[in-house]
Amino acid sequence: MTVDQDVPPRRSDRTRAAILAAARERFAADGYAKATIRAIAAQAGIDPSMVMRYYGSKEKLLAAAADFGLELPDLTLLAPAERTVALVRHLLDLCERNDTMIALLRVAATQEAAAERSRFLVANQIEPLIATIEPDPELARQRAGLLATQMLGLALTRYVLELPAVVAMSADELAAWMSPVLQHYLTGRPD
Amino acid sequence: MTVDQDVPPRRSDRTRAAILAAARERFAADGYAKATIRAIAAQAGIDPSMVMRYYGSKEKLLAAAADFGLELPDLTLLAPAERTVALVRHLLDLCERNDTMIALLRVAATQEAAAERSRFLVANQIEPLIATIEPDPELARQRAGLLATQMLGLALTRYVLELPAVVAMSADELAAWMSPVLQHYLTGRPD
DNA sequence: GGTGTAGGCCTACAGTTGTTGGCATGACCG
DNA sequence: CGGTCATGCCAACAACTGTAGGCCTACACC
Missing domain, CATH: 1.10.10.60 (Homeodomain-like)
Structure with missing residues (x-):
């Protein structure tokens, strides 16, 4: 930004x-x-x-x-149990409040400049966010990437592809389902 | 197909x-x-x-x-513990063996016909697959949608956006990280 | 109140696109 | 051996694209 x-x-x-x-x-x-x-x-x-x-x-x-910020919430101000739902709700809110996020996602599929911008956002806004709760930098990078797979996958299926099963679910339902997933990516370990 | x-x-x-x-x-x-x-x-x-x-x-x-099949593995032939890794590995294999899957994903971002095809694949190949291990049809539909958010999110970030953190991970690492996630979507319950 | 300039529109151009029709050529079958 | 049809190429068209330049208008400032 x-x-x-x-x-x-x-x-x-x-x-x-x-x-x-x-x-x-x-x-x-x-x-x-x-x-x-x-x-x-x-x-x-x-x-x-x-x-x-x-x-x-x-x-x-x-x-x-494509020049905008994710305005992510400060995870250190939230109780660990609240962090994951906050992230899901924030993403859904970001997508529904205006078209900027969806525009970036849709355009990034074909325009290298937009894809690069999406990589920049993950590296400069999501990774630092994770770094506030994960000391190991390499692990923080992995956690950020994994978080992105789930978050962008949600945005893609709900707002771009509009899969009926995903569109039908409410923000609360999605948060409830995905909360353990994000928890796993934030603090868990691979199998 | x-x-x-x-x-x-x-x-x-x-x-x-x-x-x-x-x-x-x-x-x-x-x-x-x-x-x-x-x-x-x-x-x-x-x-x-x-x-x-x-x-x-x-x-x-x-x-x-875009007329192709996902050739998904038969989950009933696998032990429950093997199913999730099999799904991740199958997706990565599908994306890397030829360009068809990535073409569909990339084009679906802008062409309604391709988006519709992606919805068709989820409804007619992923949902039935889940239905073989989840009796409740409405729940099977939800599980299929949630599975799609993670699977397509992985394909998107790794092969379309090419997020470095996701590209850097091996198929084994990704499977190890995502296995509990898919397990949750296949058989778990929302928080 | 005159005047410079920022804000706006119209027209034009060169390149590219999906799409079409006609013409050559070679294989195949009688 | 003659003809017929599938296979391929070439040339062209009309529409649309990003982009550039010129011209008008009205506001702001001295």
């Missing part, structure tokens, strides 16, 4: 934001290729050339759309 | 197969949009128009490429 420079607000800020929001919505719904600049501009209610002026190219627009 | 009709072998069968193999390779590597008919034809060493002649359209070619 880029830190905002202390630059005076411009009149075009609303348009910039509208473009970014529209881009995330189209990317999340259609993926990179089908989300054309014309479609994004139409959704934002402006001319396609504005997208180019403000973001330079479609690739750079994608980079801007 | 379509059953092969008993039709006499044609001289063009090799070309048909070459197109299908090339399509799977390109779909797996580039996704649907970037895998152009021209690129697929070039990889198969034939003219783009042949693809149209034999498969009718790009959409139908995708349908043919």
Whole structure:
């Protein structure tokens, strides 16, 4: 996530934001290729050339759309028993509050830049989070990777593939089922 | 998976197969949009128009490429303790033996037809498999969905996103870590 | 109140895409 | 040996894409 420079607000800020929001919505719904600049501009209610002026190219627009943080909860502030449910609920909330996370997931399947961004998020936000409760760095790395398989698998099946069995379950049910799994990845040992 | 009709072998069968193999390779590597008919034809060493002649359209070619089975092992023939490792190893093997599974996963992120095919596979191959060891049909459905979150999450992070921490682990390590997880989804209860 | 400039639109272009039809060629069967 | 049909290639088309440049308008500031 880029830190905002202390630059005076411009009149075009609303348009910039509208473009970014529209881009995330189209990317999340259609993926990179089908989300054309014309479609994004139409959704934002402006001319396609504005997208180019403000973001330079479609690739750079994608980079801007994928530039966000996971806002993960601080595990050290939670009781160990609460951590796993908090993680599941946080992910579901993140996916449902806006399209950014789903856009990243969908686009990462075909665009290397987005895949790289997903790797960056795991390495720089999930791994450090695990490191707060797992001293061994190599093990923390493994735990983070394993956590990612389950978390991203949940997001994929529920919001991208929309497997009926996964969509049908409530956030509470999913948290209840997955809590022991995450517990195992956070503090357990392989068989 | 379509059953092969008993039709006499044609001289063009090799070309048909070459197109299908090339399509799977390109779909797996580039996704649907970037895998152009021209690129697929070039990889198969034939003219783009042949693809149209034999498969009718790009959409139908995708349908043919996604038409395969998971060849899941029969769980009733395995001791309960062996089932989970067998499932993990089978998935990894399926992904590494050819590109079909990865192609489906990558394309399903953007193409509704492929997503629908993935739902079909879960409903018609994973659910029945679980049903052989779980009598309650609704619970079997849930277990199948949960299994899918972990299995597809593994395939996604390892072969599509290529998270370093997941790529670095061996099949044995992954099986050892995930075995208790799958066991939980197969026979356990939510918290 | 004039004027510079930021914000916006329209048009155009070159490249690529899926798709089509026609033409060659060689195998196979009578 | 003649013809017929499957197999393959080539050329083309219409649509759509990202992108660039030019032009108009209206706000902000001196």
